[in-house]
Amino acid sequence: VKSKNKNGYRFYTPEFDKETIWLAEVEEKMRNGLPRKEFVLYFQPIIDCSNQTITYFEALCRWHSDDQPNIMPDTFIPIAEQAGLIGSLTTQLLHQACSFIKELDESDIRISFNISATHLQSPDFLAEIKAVFDKENVTPSCFIFEITETVLMQNWKRNVSLLNNLKLMGIEIAIDDFGTGYSSLGYLKQFPVDILKIDREFIRELHHDAKNRIFVGAIVSMASALSLRIVAEGVENKEQASILAEMNCFLQQGYYYAKPLPILKVLRHIGTHSVN
Ligand code: C2E
Ligand code: CA
Ligand code: CA
Numbered sequence: 001v002k003s004k005n006k007n008g009y010r011f012y013t014p015e016f017d018k019e020t021i022w023l024a025e026v027e028e029k030m031r032n033g034l035p036r037k038e039f040v041l042y043f044q045p046i047i048d049c050s051n052q053t054i055t056y057f058e059a060l061c062r063w064h065s066d067d068q069p070n071i072m073p074d075t076f077i078p079i080a081e082q083a084g085l086i087g088s089l090t091t092q093l094l095h096q097a098c099s100f101i102k103e104l105d106e107s108d109i110r111i112s113f114n115i116s117a118t119h120l121q122s123p124d125f126l127a128e129i130k131a132v133f134d135k136e137n138v139t140p141s142c143f144i145f146e147i148t149e150t151v152l153m154q155n156w157k158r159n160v161s162l163l164n165n166l167k168l169m170g171i172e173i174a175i176d177d178f179g180t181g182y183s184s185l186g187y188l189k190q191f192p193v194d195i196l197k198i199d200r201e202f203i204r205e206l207h208h209d210a211k212n213r214i215f216v217g218a219i220v221s222m223a224s225a226l227s228l229r230i231v232a233e234g235v236e237n238k239e240q241a242s243i244l245a246e247m248n249c250f251l252q253q254g255y256y257y258a259k260p261l262p263i264l265k266v267l268r269h270i271g272t273h274s275v276n
């Protein structure tokens with residue numbers, strides 16, 4: 001786009017400037033939205049389909065903003081990371097997750113909480129999350145932390161010791177989006193991992209694609225040989241659910257069972273503690 005300003009100068013506005021301006025606007029809105037508590041956690045159950053019970057919930061962030069069309073976390077989390085806001089966002093969300101745990105009270109259901117790559121690398125990470133647990137007086141063993149595998153491979157010496165620290169606090173570790181990165185299970189053995197979450201990319205075509213069935217089947221048997229629990233993400237229909245169950249993959253998450261729901265809806269829903 002070429003245009004003239006009032007002094008008659010021509011200047012050039014390439015497409016990437018629009019993108020830069022948009023990013024700066026979103027960043028600004030995030031900065032303002034944080035103290036206004038515009039970021040809220042929704043919760044999606046992970047179902048044990050061998051007995052149709054909720055084993056735990058994954059916490060997923062939503063941005064409720066007045067002047068912002070629906071932006072999803074895939075877009076705003078990277079912006080928060082880049083803007084240096086991920087620490088304060090995560091801390092705020094961890095407070096919310098602790099409140100939810102207190103609402104759940106007796107039920108000893110755990111919360112699986114997403115940890116961003118950038119935040120994990122921050123030297124303040126452990127201190128920040130410990131401060132939240134102390135303040136809320138919630139035991140960290142109510143939590144599972146979901147971390148993507150690519151993160152672990154960078155800087156892995158530090159990460160092994162970091163994860164060991166989390167484990168000592170009682171936090172379980174889940175590898176998120178498993179199968180999309182480059183790690184081998186052998187590599188993964190170095191880390192104190194409890195759960196593998198198979199990325200929904202491999203679940204989507206499960207009922208149409210034999211290769212995906214072989215891949216998922218292999219992950220499930222290796223995981224069980226290593227005593228890891230396995231969760232299938234993005235289960236959207238009955239066919240996928242039964243194929244997974246036949247493979248002994250009973251922990252499942254997806255729209256077939258429930259979408260991520262706001263706290264009040266979840267609490268209403270689990271009055272009975274069962275699904276369907
Ligand atoms: P993720 O951790 O892999 O989360 C799973 C995503 O799949 C969620 O998208 C969830 O809503 C969606 N999903 C669940 N079941 C189904 C299904 O059956 N079909 C399909 N198509 N999708 C399903 P969402 O909530 O938009 O989050 C996207 C990503 O943003 C997450 O991927 C995670 O990487 C990140 N994220 C979300 N909330 C947080 C958060 O609080 N902190 C951090 N650090 N990252 C977050
Ligand atoms: Ca996740
Ligand atoms: Ca995932």
Ligand code: CA
Pocket residue numbers: 177
């Ligand atoms: Ca993902």
